[in-house]
Amino acid sequence: MLHITSVNVQFRDTLPFHVEQGDWVAGTVGSRLKEAMQEARRNNAEVAKAAGVHEKTVSQWRSDRQEMKPDNIDAVAEFLGVSKAWLRYGDENGRLAEPPARPYGEFQPNPRYERELPGRVYAAAREYLDRLIAIERLGVGELEEAERLLMDSRYARRNKREGGGLSEDEWIMLVDDAWDAIREVLSWQGIRP
Amino acid sequence: MAGHSPVGGDWRFLRRRSVPALVRRLAVRHPELERPCVWDDFVRICEREQVVVRVVDMPPKQRGRLLRVGSRVFLRLNRCLSRDERTVVGFHELAHYWRDDPGVPCYYADEGDSDSGEEFADIFAWAVTSPARVFVRGLRDEDF
Numbered sequence: 079m080l081h082i083t084s085v086n087v088q089f090r091d092t093l094p095f096h097v098e099q100g101d102w103v104a105g106t107v108g109s110r111l112k113e114a115m116q117e118a119r120r121n122n123a124e125v126a127k128a129a130g131v132h133e134k135t136v137s138q139w140r141s142d143r144q145e146m147k148p149d150n151i152d153a154v155a156e157f158l159g160v161s162k163a164w165l166r167y168g169d170e171n172g173r174l175a176e177p178p179a180r181p182y183g184e185f186q187p188n189p190r191y192e193r194e195l196p197g198r199v200y201a202a203a204r205e206y207l208d209r210l211i212a213i214e215r216l217g218v219g220e221l222e223e224a225e226r227l228l229m230d231s232r233y234a235r236r237n238k239r240e241g242g243g244l245s246e247d248e249w250i251m252l253v254d255d256a257w258d259a260i261r262e263v264l265s266w267q268g269i270r271p
Numbered sequence: 272m273a274g275h276s277p278v279g280g281d282w283r284f285l286r287r288r289s290v291p292a293l294v295r296r297l298a299v300r301h302p303e304l305e306r307p308c309v310w311d312d313f314v315r316i317c318e319r320e321q322v323v324v325r326v327v328d329m330p331p332k333q334r335g336r337l338l339r340v341g342s343r344v345f346l347r348l349n350r351c352l353s354r355d356e357r358t359v360v361g362f363h364e365l366a367h368y369w370r371d372d373p374g375v376p377c378y379y380a381d382e383g384d385s386d387s388g389e390e391f392a393d394i395f396a397w398a399v400t401s402p403a404r405v406f407v408r409g410l411r412d413e414d415f
Contacts, residue, residue, distance in 0.1 A: 220341070223340075223341070227338065227340065244330060244332075245330075248330035248332075248333075249330075251328060251329060251330055252329065252330065252333070255327050255328070255329060255347060256338060258325075258327070259325075259338050259340050259345045259347070260340055262323075262340075262345075263340045263341055263343050
């Protein structure tokens with residue numbers, strides 16, 4: 079398992095708030111908050127004042143790094159002119175938003191990777207990929223992208239070309255690292271693979 | 272999609288002598304580039320560009336790489352590098368991001384490649400981090 083030391087850099091979330099096939103997001107409180115703020119033409123400072131919180135808190139809400147408390151949701155929803163149920167659940171009836179359904183059997187792992195990658199490397203990458211396949215919220219597009227990231231076969235071509243490139247253990251380090259990046263993005267969306 | 276340049280335009284076909292021009296134009300958005308950059312400058316620029324920087328364990332011969340996961344771009348730097356080395360490698364990878372990122376899932380591994388893109392990124396990284404810049408009033412195309 080890689081030990082990652084992250085640089086303390088704060089970002090604004092750039093994920094689109096409209097869910098489309100291939101997005102990693104299935105709709106979050108943060109994405110709906112951003113949508114509502116944009117529609118109402120309100121900035122972080124104004125929402126913060128309405129909710130009685132610090133402006134930075136609103137930024138954290140927008141990126142789903144901090145959960146909105148029920149009274150915050152009530153105050154912000156009223157200020158932005160949206161329903162509390164929609165802001166909280168994504169559904170006017172108060173039900174959790176349905177995740178995009180992945181057609182059964184549509185994603186199939188690409189067999190060429192098993193041919194190109196060394197056995198141990200493929201096994202390590204495939205284990206991670208199988209964990210992602212088990213997450214129904216992820217669509218075919220995300221799985222295909224994850225497969226390319228985890229099973230990057232360029233090292234196979236490079237090793238073959240240059241001879242003695244990456245060892246299998248070094249290659250697995252990079253697979254582990256790609257997995258850590260994928261897992262981090264998923265964690266921002268509340269998904270724990 | 273063309274190279275992801277915050278200053279617009281297709282940067283994919285930049286030649287080595289265009290490094291100073293790119294630095295000058297990027298400095299409009301990132302004033303840190305007007306002087307020799309250090310690690311803290313690199314971090315600020317990445318934050319502004321919404322590039323996620325992580326210092327991780329990587330094979331010794333792999334200095335750094337870019338990963339795109341969904342709409343997120345990660346810049347991974349090898350933990351075994353010194354702070355100054357990470358700064359140079361980081362700017363090398365940012366040059367790829369600005370010049371070469373097609374906006375689709377891909378990443379850049381930097382060992383042994385010698386194409387023009389790698390040369391450009393190397394020159395760019397030197398141009399923005401070298402202390403020698405304090406002796407040169409403005410980078411000129413003929414400096415390269």
